[in-house]
Amino acid sequence: MSVSPESFADGMATYDSQVVLYPLADFSSSSIDEIDATIASNPNDPELYMKKGIALSRESFRHQQAVDTFSQGLQLDPFHALLYRHRGHRYINLREFNPARADLELSSRLDPSNWDTWYHLGLGHYLVGDFARAETAYRQCWALTHTDDNRVAIADWLYMTLMRLNRPDEAIAVLDFVTPETDPGENGAYFRRLLMYKGIGSADELLADADKASLDFVTLGYGLGNYFFCSGNTERAIEVWSDVLAGSYWSAFGYIAAEVDLRRLGRTRR
Numbered sequence: 001m002s003v004s005p006e007s008f009a010d011g012m013a014t015y016d017s018q019v020v021l022y023p024l025a026d027f028s029s030s031s032i033d034e035i036d037a038t039i040a041s042n043p044n045d046p047e048l049y050m051k052k053g054i055a056l057s058r059e060s061f062r063h064q065q066a067v068d069t070f071s072q073g074l075q076l077d078p079f080h081a082l083l084y085r086h087r088g089h090r091y092i093n094l095r096e097f098n099p100a101r102a103d104l105e106l107s108s109r110l111d112p113s114n115w116d117t118w119y120h121l122g123l124g125h126y127l128v129g130d131f132a133r134a135e136t137a138y139r140q141c142w143a144l145t146h147t148d149d150n151r152v153a154i155a156d157w158l159y160m161t162l163m164r165l166n167r168p169d170e171a172i173a174v175l176d177f178v179t180p181e182t183d184p185g186e187n188g189a190y191f192r193r194l195l196m197y198k199g200i201g202s203a204d205e206l207l208a209d210a211d212k213a214s215l216d217f218v219t220l221g222y223g224l225g226n227y228f229f230c231s232g233n234t235e236r237a238i239e240v241w242s243d244v245l246a247g248s249y250w251s252a253f254g255y256i257a258a259e260v261d262l263r264r265l266g267r268t269r270r
Contacts, residue, residue, distance in 0.1 A: 020064070022068070023068075024064060024065045024068055025065075027056065027060055027062050027065060029055075029059055029060070031055050031059065032052065032055055032056065032059070035048060035051055035052045035055060036052070039052065044076055045076070046073035046074070046076040046077040046080050046083060047073075048073075049069050049070065049072045049073030049076070049083070050070065050073050050080075050082060050083050050086060052069050053065075053066040053067070053069035053070040053073070053083075053086060053087070053090070054066070054086060056069060057089075057090055057093070061093075061250075061251050063090040063093040063094050063251070064094060066086075066087075066090045067087055067090050067091060067094065070083050070086055070087035070090070071087065074087070079110060080110075081107045081110035081111035081114065081117070082107070082111075082114075084103040084104065084106050084107035084110065085103070085104060085107040085111075085114060085116060085117045085120065087103050088100045088101070088102075088103030088104035088107060088117075088120055088121070088124065089104075089116075089120050091103060092120065092123060092124055092127070092253070092256065093251050093256070095256065095259075097124055097127050097128050098128070100120070100124045101121065101124040101125060101128070104117055104120050104121035104124055105121060107121075108121055108137075108140075112140075113144065115141055115144045115145065115150065118137050118138070118140045118141035118144065119137075119138075119141045119153075119154060119157075121137040122134045122135075122137035122138040122141060122157060122158075122161070123157065123253060125137060126157065126160075126161060126164075126257070127256065127257060127260050129264075131161050131164045131165050132165065134157075134161045135158070135161050135162065135165065138154060138157055138158040138161060139158070141154050142154050142155075142158060147185075148177070148182050148183050148184065148185070149183065149184055149185025149186065149187055150187075151177060152178070152182065152184040152185075152187045152190050152191050152194060153187045153190050155174050155175060155177075155178070155190075155194060156190040156193055156194060156223060158171075158174050159171045159174050159175065159194070159197060160223065160226050160230075162174065163226070163230040164230070171197075172197070172198075175194055175197055175198055178191075178194045178195065178198060180195065180200065188216070189216045189217075189219035189220040189223075190219065190223070192206055192220065193206070193220065193223045193224065193227070196227070197227070203224050203227055203228065206220060206224060207221075207224060207240070212243055212246070212247065213247060214247075215247075215249050215252060217243075217244070217247065218244050218247060218249045218252045218254040218255050218258075219252070219253075219254045220254075221240050221241070221243055221244040221254065221258070222241065222244055222253075222254030222255070222257050222258045223254070224240050225237040225238075225240035225241040225244070225258060225261070226257075226261075228240060229261070234265070237261075238262065238265060238267055241258035241261060241262050242258075242262065242267070244258040245258055245259060245262070
């Protein structure tokens with residue numbers, strides 16, 4: 001059977017949508033320059049590539065360059081659990097969820113004791129809608145959690161996962177440790193939601209007090225949108241998630257999750 005060039009082209013991805021040319025654009029800063037100088041003297045040290053990749057992500061959100069740098073480190077040590085963990089994290093920032101899950105799954109096999117690996121693996125599964133695997137990863141993370149600040153963060157994602165699995169009684173049980181006196185550390189946005197899930201405060205009160213231009217709102221807003229969604233109020237969820245996407249924190253997990261859920265509902269940013 002012959003296929004006309006026109007019909008074949010109709011189904012093809014474009015060059016611009018698929019091709020990333022290397023090397024990627026350079027980024028320079030005093031800390032990156034210092035790491036590069038050290039790499040020049042020690043080019044076979046995978047730890048230096050990990051250090052550079054982390055700096056690229058944290059200083060400038062250059063996650064694609066970070067992924068490329070972590071990959072260079074993995075060429076030197078293909079069994080380096082932390083390089084897979086960090087590359088998987090940055091794949092999530094880039095919305096490359098399946099490569100992220102592959103990296104984080106491998107990292108969890110190489111080093112099953114790493115809290116951050118299980119946390120990010122759970123997120124990767126959550127973002128593709130594989131909530132059963134997300135639960136498994138989050139429960140592994142929970143088993144490794146020994147401080148209330150980390151417990152607050154993991155409890156929120158586990159709660160949301162169980163709600164998506166339509167298991168509200170188990171979701172509420174996750175919150176047994178939460179009291180108004182619990183110390184959330186830097187995880188205040190998660191903590192305020194956990195209290196709200198337990199009936200201390202309301203979603204409307206949290207929204208009224210929120211600074212919608214802040215990073216804190218990205219975290220708070222995604223979970224409140226999820227609360228409305230799981231309560232059957234889809235339109236309110238869409239409204240809150242759209243407010244999250246109106247901000248500039250495109251690399252934050254709450255922003256990414258809001259983006260994914262809006263796309264599932266056939267909505268895009270306002």
